[in-house]
Amino acid sequence: MPILFRKAMRFGPLVLNFTPKGLSSWGLKIGKWSWNSKTRAHRYDLPGPFSWRSRGRRGGS
Template sequence: MGLVFRSRKKFGPLILNFTENGYSSWSLKIGRWSWNSRTRAHRVDLPGPMSWKQDKSRSR
């Protein structure tokens, strides 16, 4: 298993995600709720180490 480079830049509620190939995706985080542009998934942070995730279907 090799090393993977990942980086995040935060601008308020907007988060830009980068990998070794450059720009990867963007996320929006407001309070405990977040949304990712690549996976199109909603996520809510729950108390403790758990979170709830709702995937959006990619098949059309």
């Protein structure tokens, strides 16, 4: 199993995600709602270990 490097930096509601190659994506997190620039999916945290996620976009286009 390879070891992966990931780093997230938070600046208020803005979250920047980094890999060894540089910035991989950015997102917003406001309360229980969040959005990711790479998948363009919305996520809402539900009680307990559950969450709801929109499909966002699929593939590379």
